[in-house]
Amino acid sequence: YRMTQRGRCEDIDECLNPSTCPDEQCVNSPGSYQCVPCTEGFRGWNGQCLDVDECLEPNVCTNGDCSNLEGSYMCSCHKGYTRTPDHKHCKDIDECQQGNLCVNGQCKNTEGSFRCTCGQGYQLSAAKDQCEDIDECQHHHLCAHGQCRNTEGSFQCVCDQGYRASGLGDHCEDINECLEDKSVCQRGDCINTAGSYDCTCPDGFQLDDNKTCQDINECEHPGLCGPQGECLNT
Ligand SMILES: [Ca+2]
Ligand SMILES: [Ca+2]
Ligand SMILES: [Ca+2]
Ligand SMILES: [Ca+2]
Incomplete structure (x- = not known):
């Protein structure tokens, strides 16, 4: 306390002096004051608690973009990544667990993406997320002395009379x-x-x-x- 000009006692606000609580929050009270540590996400500065801009720290929101919030921060994740429940990290999505990708092939999860390995008779779709049947009849000269019929995952030669499909099934052979x-x-x-x-x-x-x-x-x-x-x- 201090004496006013009129001779009364008056509380001194110690918190008006920045150096009272240089690294904490200063809370004034009648006849006293308290230095209170700042809660998480804030840092004390000259008696006040200021938001920490976590986005300035290295390795925050790896594989995403950081947005600073008052007392916190949030990640917006890049494609192939999803936010952890606390919104503070980005983690790889295991696309292979979704079940509808790489049908007719094998799905392999990768960091930030995934890869389809297609089985025989199938090729990667343009979007690279599925394995599509190859229409062998469109692309090759198959089934001489017969007709080529595309099938799911393969093809078939329907042979002219007097011919039958060869061992490999890719052309028609004369019957002796x-x-x-x-x-x-x-x-x-x-x-x-x-x-x-x-x-x-x-x-x-x-x-x-x-x-x-x-x-x-x-x-x-x-x-x-x-x-x-x-x-x-x-
Ligand atoms: Ca913040
Ligand atoms: Ca992935
Ligand atoms: Ca086919
Ligand atoms: Ca013959």
Whole structure:
């Protein structure tokens, strides 16, 4: 206290002197004062508590942008990152846990992003977040002697008659009918051709619908064994 001009006692406000509480908040009271530490997020300066600008500190809001708040701060996170519940940090989003990415492939989480590795028959979509079926029929000369049909994750050759799909399934191969069925020309000789086969018939046989050798019934020709003979077809 101090004496006023009128002779009364008056409280001295010690807090008017900045050096009273240089690093804390100064709280004046009748006849006294108190230096009170500032709460978190504030720092004492000449008896007052001032907001700390946390955004000026290094490594605040890594992978995001820092906004200073009175007594606090907040992070706005970059793409691929999300705020922690206290809004004070940015952490990587594990996109692979979302379940709808990299379908038909494998999802690998990375810091700030993710990566799809696509299985055979699939390619990365333009947005790089999915694996799309490759339309093999559009891009390659496949299925010679047949028609290419795109399927999910693969393709199929639908072969012309006389052809069948090769072991790898990428083209159509001639069927060697002469090897598959030794009796295909019956008594004739079989000659394989591309997409078909030919039969050549021995004497006494004729080609029937170009595919089998049929015995010729010579006795159907009248007068073959003369008036006295009887014709016996063999
Ligand atoms: Ca602050
Ligand atoms: Ca990630
Ligand atoms: Ca396909
Ligand atoms: Ca053939």
